Amino acid sequence: MQCTTPPDHDPDCVFCRIARGExxxxxxxxxxxxxxxxxIQSVNPGHMLVLVKPHRxxxxxLDDSLAGAAFRTAxxxxxxxxxxxxxEGVTLLxxxxxxxxxxxxxxxxxxxxxWEGDGMALAWPVKNPPREALEAxxxxxxxxxxxxx
Numbered sequence: 443m444q445c446t447t448p449p450d451h452d453p454d455c456v457f458c459r460i461a462r463g464e465x466x467x468x469x470x471x472x473x474x475x476x477x478x479x480x481x482i483q484s485v486n487p488g489h490m491l492v493l494v495k496p497h498r499x500x501x502x503x504l505d506d507s508l509a510g511a512a513f514r515t516a517x518x519x520x521x522x523x524x525x526x527x528x529x530e531g532v533t534l535l536x537x538x539x540x541x542x543x544x545x546x547x548x549x550x551x552x553x554x555x556x557w558e559g560d561g562m563a564l565a566w567p568v569k570n571p572p573r574e575a576l577e578a579x580x581x582x583x584x585x586x587x588x589x590x591x
Contacts, residue, residue, distance in 0.1 A: 450496040457548035461495045471519055475511035478519045481552065485562050488527040488555040492516045498549045500538040516551045529555035533564065 452458045459465045461477050468480035470490055481489045492515045498504050504512070520532045535552040537544040556562060 452497045452548070455497055455546075455548050457493050457546060457550060458497050461493055470522075471515060473511070473515065475508060476515040478515055478553070486527075486529070486555050486557065486560055488523040488529065488553075490519055490523065490553045492519065492551040492553060494549050499547045500544060500549055501536065502538065504549060512549065512551060516553055520553050523553060523555045527555045530558055531556040533562070535564075 451462065456465065460467045460479065467477075469477065470480065471478040475495055477493045477495060478490050479493070481491050492512055494504065494508050494512050496508070498508065501509070516534055520534070523529060523532060533552070533554045533556050535554060536550070554562070
């Protein structure tokens with residue numbers, strides 16, 4: 443029988459190596475499940491990454507407990523970023539898979555302090571589907587959620 447539990451460490455993963463203390467980082471916060479560090483490719487002052495400590499490639503690989511831990515840490519450091527930087531807002535950004543713009547394949551959240559006119563744009567082509575299409579998709583998603591339980 444093969445083990446189906448994902449490994450907790452990938453020796454080739456930069457975020458695993460940071461979480462284990464094998465590579466340097468500017469640590470902001472750490473608990474049993476997560477680590478918040480400064481992003482070396484910062485967009486604005488206070489830009490942090492929240493990593494889960496065990497190696498999980500993306501959001502699909504998180505169990506509910508680890509997902510909750512990641513978002514608790516993100517909320518905590520976002521409040522502190524607002525207090526310390528005086529930013530006018532905070533953007534949380536999380537990407538999955540290549541098509542979703544993920545570049546490091548270890549689950550992480552960007553906590554990005556924002557100011558009006560900071561040059562960081564989040565825009566997508568709005569398609570405004572008809573209500574019928576929204577309702578049909580909602581029904582499919584509800585059905586799939588019910589199958590998960």
